[in-house]
Amino acid sequence: MKPLLTANHLSIxxxxxxxxxxxxxxxxxxxxxxxxxxNGAGKTTIFNMISxxxxxxxxxxxxxxxxxxxLPPYEIARLGIARTFQNIELxxxxxVLQNLLVGRxxxxxxxxxxxxxxxxxxxxxxxxxxxxxxxxIEFLELQHYRDSMVAGLPYGVRKVVELGRALAMRPxxxxxxxxxSGLNVEETEDMGFWIEDIKNDxxxxxxxxxxxxxxxxxxxxxxxxxxxxxxxxxxxAAEVQSHPAVVEAYLGGADV
Amino acid sequence: xxxxxxxxxxxxxxxxxxxxxxFWYSALALALIAAPWLLSSYWVSQFIFIWxxxxxxxGLMLLVGFxxxxxxxxxxxxxxxxxxxxxLYSLGWPFAxxxxxxxxxxxxxxxxxxxxxxxxxxxYLAIATLAFGFIVEExxxxxxxxxxxxxxxxxxxxQVFGLPIDSEQRMYYLCxxxxxxxxxxxxxxxxxxxxxxxxxxxxxxxxxxxxxxNLAYYKTTAFxxxxxxxxxxxxxxxxxxxxxSPEQFTFLQSIELLIILVVGGIGSIYGAIFGAAxxxxxxxxxxxxxxxxxxxxxxxxxxxxxxxGLILIAFILFEPMGLYGRWLKIRTYFQLFPFYRxxxxxxxxxxxxxxxxx
Numbered sequence: 149m150k151p152l153l154t155a156n157h158l159s160i161x162x163x164x165x166x167x168x169x170x171x172x173x174x175x176x177x178x179x180x181x182x183x184x185x186x187n188g189a190g191k192t193t194i195f196n197m198i199s200x201x202x203x204x205x206x207x208x209x210x211x212x213x214x215x216x217x218x219l220p221p222y223e224i225a226r227l228g229i230a231r232t233f234q235n236i237e238l239x240x241x242x243x244v245l246q247n248l249l250v251g252r253x254x255x256x257x258x259x260x261x262x263x264x265x266x267x268x269x270x271x272x273x274x275x276x277x278x279x280x281x282x283x284x285i286e287f288l289e290l291q292h293y294r295d296s297m298v299a300g301l302p303y304g305v306r307k308v309v310e311l312g313r314a315l316a317m318r319p320x321x322x323x324x325x326x327x328x329s330g331l332n333v334e335e336t337e338d339m340g341f342w343i344e345d346i347k348n349d350x351x352x353x354x355x356x357x358x359x360x361x362x363x364x365x366x367x368x369x370x371x372x373x374x375x376x377x378x379x380x381x382x383x384x385a386a387e388v389q390s391h392p393a394v395v396e397a398y399l400g401g402a403d404v
Numbered sequence: 405x406x407x408x409x410x411x412x413x414x415x416x417x418x419x420x421x422x423x424x425x426x427f428w429y430s431a432l433a434l435a436l437i438a439a440p441w442l443l444s445s446y447w448v449s450q451f452i453f454i455w456x457x458x459x460x461x462x463g464l465m466l467l468v469g470f471x472x473x474x475x476x477x478x479x480x481x482x483x484x485x486x487x488x489x490x491x492l493y494s495l496g497w498p499f500a501x502x503x504x505x506x507x508x509x510x511x512x513x514x515x516x517x518x519x520x521x522x523x524x525x526x527x528y529l530a531i532a533t534l535a536f537g538f539i540v541e542e543x544x545x546x547x548x549x550x551x552x553x554x555x556x557x558x559x560x561x562x563q564v565f566g567l568p569i570d571s572e573q574r575m576y577y578l579c580x581x582x583x584x585x586x587x588x589x590x591x592x593x594x595x596x597x598x599x600x601x602x603x604x605x606x607x608x609x610x611x612x613x614x615x616x617x618n619l620a621y622y623k624t625t626a627f628x629x630x631x632x633x634x635x636x637x638x639x640x641x642x643x644x645x646x647x648x649s650p651e652q653f654t655f656l657q658s659i660e661l662l663i664i665l666v667v668g669g670i671g672s673i674y675g676a677i678f679g680a681a682x683x684x685x686x687x688x689x690x691x692x693x694x695x696x697x698x699x700x701x702x703x704x705x706x707x708x709x710x711x712x713g714l715i716l717i718a719f720i721l722f723e724p725m726g727l728y729g730r731w732l733k734i735r736t737y738f739q740l741f742p743f744y745r746x747x748x749x750x751x752x753x754x755x756x757x758x759x760x761x762x
Contacts, residue, residue, distance in 0.1 A: 225616035237611035250604045254616030256597040263596035278413040
């Protein structure tokens, strides 16, 4: 079996600050791979390098065997990598349905002229998009919010809408940046079920940045712990949590 | 209250969501078709200006209201459309062709003006478009071989497919027809992937990219389409005025166009049309009021800009959603009667957005 995604000696520098240095890992198809670490460990930075928002100063990322680090974000999205954001980046002044339909954007095959005239091809594509989006709405139980404006929705629902928008892309790989941040216990529980379903029922591989160790141990197949841009430990959730270097990074050294 | 029972996805795609809408829009269309016979030619002429301004506003709304890119140089596109039409028409080109060319040339210029939008945002983009406006204004003055420079350009009387547009009534129908086509086109865009990409760029560029939207492509497309629509309006404007000179397309005109959008309501096609109508009507009311006011006020040169300034401030303070917002509130009041609550349209608290990648 070949890895779906590999990070090879990834490094990035902002001015004099080495945010990530020499991080390598492989993500296998159909696994949930979690990145953990204290604030500023470089987890989100790694996400941004995978999705093309940052260009690594050294090293590269491959997806399905192809190097992708030189591609702009929209082309990486077209390859089948979807992501969510730490602080929810939805299209505020649009309905939930419209947000999810934007998720179908990379599967469009009509051009602006066909759209301007709303040709039969555009209409057919719209109906097809809608069917896919409705499947996502049903999967995430968003029926009630379908026609609501995002700007008026509670935080927990927005989080689910953002997940839905990423799923509407029918991605091969899903990057979840702190899926449980800002959610209450019950909502976090739901998020855990969905991540399991995404992996088992939809067959999507997930890379997740997460602080809630309960959620991490529940859904992750493997966990990579980072600190100050460097790898600390890689293994199952239990192994990583008991690893001495990880304990030290979170709780401080014994001699302090 | 009306409940929509939807049985298939087509219902969400349709332009008219229910029979009631269909009825009222048909009634409106009939009224507009009958209007030139009922109104004096003075008001028919004012309606023509409303239609032309509405076309420009819809074009500008596509860019400012739906794609979130500011332009304070739109009068330049209006000028390009007007002068292209005037020049090509004087060469004997048929109207259908010269109109297409006016749109095309404005559209291509729009792509060029859109290029800075790929790098700069907000205030800086506004300055770039402002500079473009000045360049065109200056260019029109200098290129007197084509435009007639400061002495102006006469535009011949219009013929469409052999039919002379020699009365205000005929011009009214032509402009109304083209406005209808433009509105239909923009509505089509907005219910299809292209329009959703525009809105996505307006609301969050970073996640638009992550959804596979090529920012450069869609921003230039928005600029090009907006400019082309404005060019079409420019061509009609040329035939309406019959005389073009550089001082009709100044920076102030670009600002006026933006005021129309704010007064009408940013982010809706209704807003663009309401704004245009309001603009023309208030202008006429000021002209009428001038005769009634004491000369010390009525004859002041700055009267009109002052009034518009006050109106703009009043809208920003009391009705940021513009005329369209007011209309929505009135409509909701009657639809929900007697359950309308005062806070229904209060702006929701928005959550902190990520600043990390900007």
